[in-house]
Amino acid sequence: MPADPLSRVFSALADPTRRDMVARLAVADATVNGLAEPYDVSVQAVSKHLKVLEDAGLVSRSRQAQRRPVHLEADVFDLMTTWIERYRRQAEERYRRLDDVLQTMPDDVDTPTPSTQTGAPS
Amino acid sequence: MTTSTHQTEIAADPDVPLVRISRDFDAPPAKVFRAHTDPELVVQWLGPRSHEMRIDHYDCRTGGSYRYVHVSDGNEFGFHGCFHEVRPSELIVQTFTFEGVPDGVALEKMTFTDLGNGRTRLIATSLVDSFGDRDAFIASGMEEGVREGYDRLDELLAG
Numbered sequence: 001m002p003a004d005p006l007s008r009v010f011s012a013l014a015d016p017t018r019r020d021m022v023a024r025l026a027v028a029d030a031t032v033n034g035l036a037e038p039y040d041v042s043v044q045a046v047s048k049h050l051k052v053l054e055d056a057g058l059v060s061r062s063r064q065a066q067r068r069p070v071h072l073e074a075d076v077f078d079l080m081t082t083w084i085e086r087y088r089r090q091a092e093e094r095y096r097r098l099d100d101v102l103q104t105m106p107d108d109v110d111t112p113t114p115s116t117q118t119g120a121p122s
Numbered sequence: 123m124t125t126s127t128h129q130t131e132i133a134a135d136p137d138v139p140l141v142r143i144s145r146d147f148d149a150p151p152a153k154v155f156r157a158h159t160d161p162e163l164v165v166q167w168l169g170p171r172s173h174e175m176r177i178d179h180y181d182c183r184t185g186g187s188y189r190y191v192h193v194s195d196g197n198e199f200g201f202h203g204c205f206h207e208v209r210p211s212e213l214i215v216q217t218f219t220f221e222g223v224p225d226g227v228a229l230e231k232m233t234f235t236d237l238g239n240g241r242t243r244l245i246a247t248s249l250v251d252s253f254g255d256r257d258a259f260i261a262s263g264m265e266e267g268v269r270e271g272y273d274r275l276d277e278l279l280a281g
Contacts, residue, residue, distance in 0.1 A: 007253075010253055010256070011253050014253045016137075084132065084134060087132060088130055088131075088132040088143075089130075090170070091130045091132060091143050091145070092129070092130035092145075093170075093171065094167060094168065094170075095128075095130055095145045095147075095167075095244075097166065097167035097171075098147070098154075098157055098167040099128075099147065099148070100166075100167070101157050101163055101166045101167050102147060102148070102149040102153055102154065102157060105149075105153055105156070105157065105163070107153075
């Protein structure tokens with residue numbers, strides 16, 4: 001398991017079953033048994049998935065011994081969205097600079113000559 | 123023509139470790155392509171604003187290679203890769219390695235699609251070999267924001 005928190009979150013979500021569990025927890029808290037129901041897997045297997053989600057900080061389990069409802073930590077999701085948005089904005093800034101460069105270029109740009117393709121020195 | 127309001131769209135694929143960026147430009151494909159291949163033009167836009175970009179070599183043709191560095195506060199960050207397929211005004215396939223992680227490599231593909239009326243859609247995909255690398259790659263683009271973000275996540279996860 002990756003050491004840094006962001007990678008833990010993303011690798012926890014790399015598994016389709018875990019993503020599905022998270023999607024269901026986004027609607028409401030659920031017990032382990034409740035989460036296991038729709039899948040063709042054992043409660044133990046679901047518990048293993050939950051452990052990964054828990055280690056990534058995506059879900060938490062209350063200490064109530066019997067029912068132990070699983071709760072989605074929505075803050076972590078907000079943070080991931082923020083990160084992706086930052087990355088998008090950085091790409092946007094880069095492409096705005098490209099917009100500016102394109103403005104300064106002459107209109108009669110030639111497509112590179114075939115010699116460029118064959119690797120002949122220019 | 124009014125001021126460009128094109129939006130950069132980004133998608134992190136859930137099933138393969140890939141990031142896809144899409145952006146339209148008010149210029150024909152030949153021009154957008156040239157801005158990707160002529161080092162004198164590349165240096166004007168590729169690097170982050172806070173860093174000085176210096177190109178060692180940039181030989182954008184099939185079988186060519188490139189290396190450049192970003193310089194910030196005396197620190198140099200090197201990047202290099204090979205151009206695997208370069209098709210004028212259509213396609214660039216290249217590898218990308220951050221020299222701080224020399225074993226890591228991304229496979230990047232840029233397609234230039236003619237939208238007509240002198241406009242181009244650029245789609246840039248970046249494929250790495252693990253989700254961990256993909257996410258590190260996303261995180262690495264975020265400059266100071268990422269440190270702040272990690273601190274905040276640490277706080278959240280510690281809470």
